[in-house]
Amino acid sequence: MAEEPTSTLTKNYVSAANRHSSKPTKVTSTASLRQSRWMVRLGHLLAGAWVMGAAVVSASGWEVVQLLENQVFSGFMQVRGPIVPPEDIVILAIDDQSISVPEQYYKTDPKQYAYLETLKSFPYQRAAYGQVITKLIKAGARSVAVDVVFDSASSYGANDDRQLQAALQKYGRKVTLAAIYENSETHQGYFTQLTDPQQMFRTGSVSIGSVNFPLEVDGKVHRLASEFPKLLGEDNLFSKKRLSFGEAALRAAQVNYPRPKGDRIYFWGAAGTFEQIPFWHVFDPENWNTYLQQGKFFKDKIVLIGATDKLNND
Numbered sequence: 001m002a003e004e005p006t007s008t009l010t011k012n013y014v015s016a017a018n019r020h021s022s023k024p025t026k027v028t029s030t031a032s033l034r035q036s037r038w039m040v041r042l043g044h045l046l047a048g049a050w051v052m053g054a055a056v057v058s059a060s061g062w063e064v065v066q067l068l069e070n071q072v073f074s075g076f077m078q079v080r081g082p083i084v085p086p087e088d089i090v091i092l093a094i095d096d097q098s099i100s101v102p103e104q105y106y107k108t109d110p111k112q113y114a115y116l117e118t119l120k121s122f123p124y125q126r127a128a129y130g131q132v133i134t135k136l137i138k139a140g141a142r143s144v145a146v147d148v149v150f151d152s153a154s155s156y157g158a159n160d161d162r163q164l165q166a167a168l169q170k171y172g173r174k175v176t177l178a179a180i181y182e183n184s185e186t187h188q189g190y191f192t193q194l195t196d197p198q199q200m201f202r203t204g205s206v207s208i209g210s211v212n213f214p215l216e217v218d219g220k221v222h223r224l225a226s227e228f229p230k231l232l233g234e235d236n237l238f239s240k241k242r243l244s245f246g247e248a249a250l251r252a253a254q255v256n257y258p259r260p261k262g263d264r265i266y267f268w269g270a271a272g273t274f275e276q277i278p279f280w281h282v283f284d285p286e287n288w289n290t291y292l293q294q295g296k297f298f299k300d301k302i303v304l305i306g307a308t309d310k311l312n313n314d
Helices: 029-060 062-080 096-108 114-119 126-138 158-174 225-231 245-252 285-289 293-298
Strands: 089-094 143-146 175-186 189-195 207-210 276-278 302-307
Touching: 089 096, 096 114, 114 126, 126 143, 126 158, 126 293, 126 302, 143 158, 143 245, 158 175, 175 245, 207 225, 207 245, 225 245, 245 302, 285 293
Parallel strands: 089 276, 089 302, 143 175, 143 302, 175 207
Antiparallel strands: 175 189
């Protein structure tokens, strides 16, 4: 849930000089060597534990084996710790402050904070995403991926949809939109169907990727999103296959990447490992002109836009 408005109206400005970085720091070569040797030893121990555990529980069912495997792998990731992430990927976060602060400021003085009009209530107006896409691409962003499914008409009216459409028509080749596989029920039973963005947004060579991940027996995500379509089966006539959201975003950015080995996600680290910029800072002149350097901060970067607020539990 979005945070309740505070009693003060002090802006959350962030300067380049005093911003606290949550990125892990690089270690010395000696420390890296020690960690490498430790990880090798740990890997042998975990592998041995896995083999013995699998032998013991194999008679109990495959789900138990999968659960044990997931726990061992998660333990390995935690001991390994975070890795310095790529600097050319940034998250534009629809966080709690991006939901509560614009509404609070706009209600206080609509004239002074007119630049926050499209953010004055949540869900945001579609025009807000059009504005952000335009601003980021003009600033030199390599691509923009929006993890929001625009599958129905805007509640703010047709003109709101047209403003997003106009941005996609102009910059769509550098934009990725989200689709989602959803379960439906009919008198014939359950089936999975792909929900795409509205047809009017599938314009300007826009890339589209599904945001689904396979859920494991422990209710968590361990496998790559590209594995999800394999769960649908070849006989699923209701769903066309889409690239994963990540694959589509890389394609829009024209990034040639090596195919992953295996189906596991090798996490860079916990939440906060990748740099996150509050969504509303792109609209705010003070933040845009200071630490975002009039947009130069986003030059040559892949920008991922999505919810990290408590309500969406992301």
